[in-house]
Amino acid sequence: MESKITQEALSPKPSIWKEFLSKEDWWAVWLGLGIVFVAYVFYLAGSSISWIAVAPAKWSTFSDLAEQLSKNGIKYLALLVAFLGLFTLVISYIGQKKKDFIKSFVFIFILSAIIYIIGSWDQANKYNLEPPLLALALGLFISNVIGLPKWLDAGFRVEFYIKLGIVLLGATLPFTLIIWGGPIAILQASIVSIVTFLTIFFTARKLGLDKRLAAVLGTGGAVCGVSASIAVAGAVRAKKEDPPIAISLVVFWAIIIIFALPFVARLLNLPTGIAGAWIGTSEFADAAGLAAAQSYGGLAGGHLGISGTADQALASYTLIKVIGRDIWIGIWSFVLALISVTIWERTETNSKVQLGQIWWRFPKFVIGFLVASILTTLIVHGNSLQDYNTIVKPALITPITSLRTWAFTFSFLSIGLTTRFKELAGAGLKPFIAFTVGVIVNLILGYFLSVTVFGDYWSNIITN
């Protein structure tokens, strides 16, 4: 123990392995790509991982469901053991309590299975039982009304699950889509991010708030929610009280928007690709946005007459959010740190801004997302459409999609279970006003760009 602390504290450059093994982002990459690799090996051997990547099929009566569960019960158990083994490995490497995690994850898995099963009921859409929203609502109810012991928090790793899901999502998206759609996503997201940031920043300044708090709030609303706020808080040396204010406001609005955007998109009868783009532009955090996008995508082709596919909602959302917004967080941090040094007053710490933070703060899971997309694009390349639909998709893509849905469900449920409104810091009226003005501008501009300017592109986005 002594040697480890000595080594860590005295070394100016931590071991590269420590970085790879101590961050959830890298673990999402290792696990996600590992799953893709194993799936490919099975596929090459003429088999598939579909046995363990179990998912409930559509059911209409309880006897259907009972038959399904009795047939697949052992598969669900095997899946639980596999997830538990892999995730416990991650938890032990990043330094959390394994014992608490194991109990908590079993709880999460059982609830997720129930949600997944309810979502597979053939009448679920009719009663608005979209699994992402159901997971979130159930989590919110349990954490805010019933209450849970604190030690259960060990398994509610929203970010880890969502990052793993996004890497697996990469494996189901063609890389050509990222190449062609990336620039449009970056253009749309950049316009909205810059306008939203400036709106929140200058409103906050006008209301007399500190520049650093204004910057932390601005990036929270404009870039990628809590993650952006916390990254920029470190870059501009924010006051200790600033990040909790931004966290409270982002969580508050993110939860509202998860439910509101799919609802409004439904009223406007938006195609799934367009709604996904709007959610990607206007929702703050990856997990929150994915819950909204997946929920809306699930309505496609149903009795509501919403055009497009579920994959289109996820693809357009991910392009805008991950490629258009998330990957620029290091640049935002660097630029704001530079502004804080050259323009704002700063006397407490040294006056240099380190260029290396563009990489330190880069959300590394994006690398896994891109590599997974490249890998499956290469694997699928050369197959005819018929071969893809009859051989490649059921043996390789569908099981990965199923595991992705599990990871997303763990995350959506964890959002609800970790959102305890009573525990959130009071934001104060002025930060609330500044952030809310930014939210309104973001939503209007996001709608205009997604529907009016780039609507044709997003509604026709090709996902396979």
Add this chain to the structure above:
Amino acid sequence: MNKILEHIQFTQNAAGSQCKQCNHFENDPDIIEKTFKGLTTLSSGYASVRAGDGLCNLLNRYLSSKDSCANFSPLNLNSQIKSR
């Protein structure tokens, strides 16, 4: 332009003077998650974007572990080991 470039540091601060080696600095992800209530709802103390940022208990700031300042106080390893 030159003035801006003067403020950019292309290399890290010298070993022994970075905040991560300072007595006033705390960046354990678990402690950060407990300090910033709600952080785990839509982010994480173990996320890459957080890098090694942590709390300076002297200045009451949240800053980079690679930062440095005139109040640097070398980490007392013995007390750290005891407290852990």
